Amino acid sequence: MTFDPEELGRSRTDLAETLRTLRKRAGRTQVWLAKRCNASQTKISNIEGAKLTPTLVDVELILRALDAPPDLATRVLALTRVANTEWQDVWSQRRTGLEKKQNELARFEQSSTEFRYFLLSMVTGLLATPEYVRASLSGIPGDQEKAIAKKLERQAVLHESSKRFTFILTEQAVRWPYLPDPAMATQIERLVSLSLLAHVRIGVIPLGRQMPTCPLNTFTVYDARIATVETSTGAMIFRDHRNVSAYLHEFSVYDGYALHGEQAREQLHEWADRFRS
Secondary structure (H helix, E strand, C coil), rough: CCCCCHHHHHHHHHHHHHHHHHHCCCCCCCCHHHHHHCCHHHHHHHHHCCCCCHHHHHHHHHHHHHCCCHHHHHHHHHHHHHHHHHEEEEHHHHHHEEEEEEHHHHHHHCCEEEEEEEEECCCCCHHCCCCHHHHCCCCCCCCCCHHHHHHHHHHHHHHHCEEEEEEEEHHHHHHHCCCCCCHHHHHHHHHHHHHHCCCCEEEECCCCCCCCCCCCEHHHHHHHHEEEEECEEEEEEEEEEEHHHHHHHHHHHHHHCCCCCCHHHHHHHHHHHHCCC
């Protein structure tokens, strides 16, 4: 499916109007539909008012209850997939402020219990030293000090033992010389220290051995409900189960190629020593 950014912006409203029209044409009330879908009337009202984006399962139940013809159901489900996808371009993010993006990520972290990060080209903020965080924001307009403070504040989530984290980093992500050599060595040693936390798994994928698949993007999966995929001009946020499942599968593939535990720590120490020498 091809996603048009303008289409993504209006798809929730279009879906709400479509579902509301289908219900009214069928001569059914929200209360009736809610009972047939084992949902509350408030939920149906919020879906039809575009206050809540329904999942594919929600829409399938609604279409089945309203006895929608197959061709119409196919079109509505396609619209649902678009409605469950969000595009955030970097220019809009900068206009609304760097801190706002950090607050959004903090909300994802607060509401999730299992996190999977695939890091293709650089270290994520949760794992970064203050020097690395500052360097990662140095070329971006906006209030950098507030964004830096919020990024460092978010790192506290790593010490919540009720949550589980898995980070897979390519060798490029670990060794890209974002900082002077001594600071890079410190950054890598931070990865070693965090890997000792019982609920944090850090895996690394060294170059130099065959890996018959090629990653294209950095991405994060929150539980099994949201996947965020980063590009150079923005980020896609997927809530559709089919898309999230695809990234979960991709993550498991890279996880299988990664070194973990003591093997990962030995490799990280070796890379840190290269920067020191």
